[in-house]
Every structure is written in C-alpha cells, then in structure tokens.
Amino acid sequence: GSVRVSGTDGEGGAVDMSSAYSLLAVSPTVGSDLFSGDGNLALHVVSGSVPVQTYVVIAPVNAPPARPDAPSLVVGSAYEVRFSGALTRLARPAALRLHYHPDMRGSNYTDTLRLDVWNPTSGQWEPLESTHDLRRGALSTATDRAGIYALIGQAELENKVYLPLVLKGW
Numbered sequence: 001g002s003v004r005v006s007g008t009d010g011e012g013g014a015v016d017m018s019s020a021y022s023l024l025a026v027s028p029t030v031g032s033d034l035f036s037g038d039g040n041l042a043l044h045v046v047s048g049s050v051p052v053q054t055y056v057v058i059a060p061v062n063a064p065p066a067r068p069d070a071p072s073l074v075v076g077s078a079y080e081v082r083f084s085g086a087l088t089r090l091a092r093p094a095a096l097r098l099h100y101h102p103d104m105r106g107s108n109y110t111d112t113l114r115l116d117v118w119n120p121t122s123g124q125w126e127p128l129e130s131t132h133d134l135r136r137g138a139l140s141t142a143t144d145r146a147g148i149y150a151l152i153g154q155a156e157l158e159n160k161v162y163l164p165l166v167l168k169g170w
Contacts, residue, residue: 021059026050034058041079041149044095049144051091055084061148065118068125068152075100075113078150093142098151100137115139118148125152 026032028050034043036058043058060077068074079098083090098115115130130141139151 021057024056024058026054026056028052028054036060036079038077040076040099041081042095042097042099043081045090046092046094049090049092049094050083050087052085054087057082057084061150064150065120065148066123066125068116071154072112072152073154075151075153078118078148080148082146088146090144093144095140096143096149097133097136097138097140098149100139100151112154113139114152115141116150116152117143117145118150125150127152 022035022037024032024034026034026045026049027047029047031047032045034045034056035041038060041058043056045056057080059080061080064074064078081096096115100113113132114127116125116127118124119126128141128143130139132139143149
C-alpha cells in the first residue's frame with residue numbers, strides 16, 4: 001500500500017510526503033518470504049519465528065534517524081521492519097538481504113559497504129555481521145529484531161590532482 005501525508009511546515013510552506021509500504025502476514029507454522037515494495041529488502045522468516053499469525057510492515061524511511069559518522073553515508077534507502085502485536089523480537093533469526101543499485105557494482109564504493117541497524121537507545125547506527133554477495137549486489141545478515149536497517153558506505157574521492165592551465169604568450 002501507500003501513505004500520503006500533506007501539511008504545512010513551521011514556516012507555513014507546503015509539505016507533501018508519499019511512502020510505499022508492504023504489509024504481509026507471517027504464520028507461526030510456515031516460513032515466509034517478505035519484500036519491500038521496491039524489492040530492495042528481502043526478509044525470510046522461518047517457521048516457528050512468531051507465536052501467532054503476525055503482520056509485518058516493511059517501509060522505506062524517508063528521513064533516517066541520524067547520519068552515520070563521517071565520512072560514511074546511508075546508501076540508497078533505509079528500511080523499517082515492524083511486527084504487529086508489540087512483537088519486537090523473533091523467536092528464531094530471519095535472513096535479511098538489502099540490495100544496492102547495480103551501477104555501484106565493481107566500484108571502490110562497494111568495498112566500504114556494511115549493513116547496519118539503528119539503535120534507538122544509544123542513538124547510533126550499529127554494524128551487523130553480514131555477507132557481501134557481489135553477484136547479487138546485496139549484503140545479508142541474520143536478525144531477530146524489528147528496527148531500521150540501512151546500507152552504510154564511505155564516499156571516497158578519487159585521488160586526482162588538477163593543475164591550472166597556464167599559457168604564456170597568448
């Protein structure tokens with residue numbers, strides 16, 4: 001589905017936000033493959049992870065809670081994964097996979113990528129142990145908690161020297 005919010009900011013200017021989300025059911029007796037609306041986040045929940053039928057919302061985060069420490073940046077969209085029934089943790093870890101744009105494959109930028117989760121208690125992004133699948137252009141991890149997940153990478157400038165062009169006699 002999608003949500004659209006319209007309003008005004010503190011200075012009277014118009015604010016208009018639109019966000020797509022996925023609302024999916026997970027059974028306690030059957031494994032489920034869940035995806036964000038754009039397909040960039042995949043979550044495989046195994047049988048026995050939830051005590052009762054549970055709904056999962058996966059949505060891109062329009063404004064991540066904080067920027068990572070410099071020189072790192074959030075790459076693409078951050079995604080929030082929420083469970084119904086005040087469930088914050090799964091009984092068994094799920095496999096979470098987050099894709100990056102195909103144009104990034106093979107660049108130096110992908111060497112610095114990591115998969116992080118936002119820790120609201122510490123107010124920091126926390127790196128997760130993850131596997132980098134270069135062929136799929138994705139990082140994967142096992143997780144048992146709801147939260148905001150993002151790919152974090154370091155923007156590196158190429159080491160190039162630009163000298164001014166000085167022409168004599170013109």
